Amino acid sequence: MYDFIIIGSGTSGGMAAFTLQSGGAKCLMLEAGKRFRREDFPLSEVVYTPQLFWGGGADFTVAADMAILRGKCVGGGSIVNQALMDRFDDVALNDWRSDTGIDYFTAEGMDPHYSAAEANIIMQTIPPEWRNRNQELFIKGMDANGFHWHPLRRAQSDCGTMDGNDCLICLGGCHRGSKRSTMESFIPKAEEQGLEVRAETQVTQIESRGDSVVVHTQCNGKADKIEAKRVILAAGALGTTELLLKSGFKDKYPALGTKFAMHPQFMNYAIFEEPVNAHRGALQGVASEDPEMRKEGYKLENVFAPPIAVATVTQKTGRDLQEFMKWYTHLGCIEVAIRDENAGEMFLNNAGRLQVRKELTAQDKERKRKGFEAIRRVFDVLKPREIVYGPMGFGLHSMGGCCVGQNDKTSVVNPEFTLHHHPNIHCADISTFPNAPGINPALTVYAITHRMATGLLNN
Template sequence: METRYDFVIVGSGVSGGYLAGLLVKSGAKCLLLEAGKSLNPKSFPLSPMDLHTQSSWGGGVEFSRQGNLSLYRAKCLGGGSVVSQALVDRVDNEILEDWAEITEVEAFKPSNFSNYYDTVEAVLRPYEIPRDAWNRNAEIYLKGFEREEYYWKPVKRAAHDCQDSAKSSDCIVCLGGCPRDSKYNSLTRSILPAIQAGLEVQSEVEVQTFQEKQDHVEISARDKNGALTHYQTHHLVLAAGSFGTTEILLRSGLKKYLPALGTNVSCHPQFVSFGMFEEIVDAHRMAFSAVTSNDSKLRRLGVKMDSIGIDPVFVSMLLPGARKSLLKNLAHYRNLASISVSLRDESNGNLSLDRSGRLQFDKPTAPKDRHRIQQGLNLSRNFLLAAGAKSLLPKTQIFGLYLAGGCSLGTDLKTSVVSPQFKLHGSQRVSVTDASLFPSAPGTYPSLTIMATTQLAYEHLRKPV
């Protein structure tokens, strides 16, 4: 049994890594446990294939039980903050109003929550991608949007000195962690400074279960060799992401006390529309993503569209067809323009353990979401054609990157798992701070909102337990 800590934090991603930094700064003795490897700018994988296999769960990709969705989730020190494109945005006020009502957390009201956004933006320092860093794909996106009379806006990124200008064309490795160390993420902004201030970190340790005792919590975890280790802490914080946190709670046998556990899981289903152009587009060069939709018509539909450059490995993972048809499209890879279409999913999924104890995600495509997928596909294809596409490629596999829910925040035990004080219902010593808390899909890049929610949770945690 390891020594007792004030806090053991499980999961080092957007939420857990940021929280560890805050707690250590407040003087707490903390241990951060992370299932993934500890990589750094010198060891981040440089090929797309390596990044999928080295820093993701499921060796790169996981699937929903129905096979209708592929899911990508980070597994490395810094979690999703390391592999993300560092795109940041605030969620719409209507969504925050909705969350304040569902959860009965007044702090979600837009006028209150903006203070939390301000605090985390001061850490991430988002900047708008300068026009000289936009690639041809972004210009094609704009042309399509303007011809069809839809509004757009430049994206913001939490990065600095990114060199995503015309001179640098190697940002294709961005999703594996930035070798230039340009992203402002949990690893560089919180975990590494916190280690200097006394944070203990154990990577390649996967937490299995925990048990809450009267004056402490006991945690059991497996190291990379499969050996079981036990830890004791005064307070446990679960920040293992929507899937990871839910899985630990399910394995710990809490479904019988927390009936809403594993419900209400959203993933922002996303696909890519490809158009073939006569000109060279090189969508994978320069700024990966530079512009996004900012249009009330699309928002009403629950659809968001981004100009997106994706690497050849991702293209071949997403496009249907094999061998001849795939190779035919890949042969003209440099002429492909791409628009990513993501949906604010309303039909929620469910996480549970199968008979052998493995996590499974059930999310059949509901008729409403199917209809919106079709509308998003038609619109994005119109934009590509309006911008001059000579032909369109088949619709890609639908994938989810923005996983949320499973441990919703709220007051009602039937519909929520975590109280407005961020503790599990009925618990004194176990809190949750990550995207699993979200009561519905955020409708945009989630990281900024996850950090702002973590900042709010920290206010409850730093009070003596």
């Protein structure tokens, strides 16, 4: 029998497999998506989007006014993400501590776990010489307004930016192996030590049987059952919540499916007379780091996207869209990401399908308004032909649903990331986030998973 079955192979699953397998445990990893080798990632946006993301590209909220993106492949979110790696600041950690009463949510308490993750991931801070024109324009507009910004740190080793490599299709998987996904940093090392990985195997239900857990799977239309001493849930906010709801845990945990947040993001564009070529070179190099914006609950990111994504978020159609897309190489882009209230909810509908109810609260709308206003001020300095605001929100950081906390009424997992009353079911993926930090979450998912996994080994 396996010591652990790990469900999901993204940020949390990769770290859990690496730590537990290296510590001598016998682990099996199950992943619903396909396994790609570096050289196999599709090169075109229209091909990689349906192959690497759930929902054929995106899931939508119940009102269908916001899209939710999440990776579906071995490596999960770490394959499709932008790989920006940030530790939480005191604002985020203090909020987590006061929300949960958990005392290790401090810079000192988290430091050993952040350090363990950082030690195993190659990271680079984007230097000035790698910046493209989109980033130079952003910096000029920020400086003119007295807004603070900082260079970004990414999990990457060799993007070849100075050799003319473009990273536009980075979100469809990295051909160079530069982006340090779990498929570069953790899973192969765990496999060398005996980890077994089964791709295209979706877990449909889990059953706790006292001393063991039975995991029900579907692979190529065939149902199966596998037993392990313990299970690690690492299927992300939607995946883990859906699995627990389908396995009948809502009766035990009233908080299951609640406290959903997603850092809603809105991309805004400026059309310039001169070419910007934002699709060239490093896709993202700088972002706001402004104490005032942090206090107000939003941040500005200087990013860009491939054509289908750019076209989609404008919500333009027909001639309008055609006219706008002619300017693709002349677009500057700034995105606002909101630190949203965790008022969203996930539940199963009558057909047993997962639904996400997520509306912007009055506070979220005010944060969005302030973010749009800051973007207008940055663009105004640069004197573009036109500013095009992106009305469509999307979420890249789905959080919550199985929050960490002290009791089974208001949370699902305990401070050691074990389900209340279920000593052999564990979870430290992003579904456990008690509220939205307003900071890139992946490094903290690595850190809390490291905490959980080392705790399990020590016991």
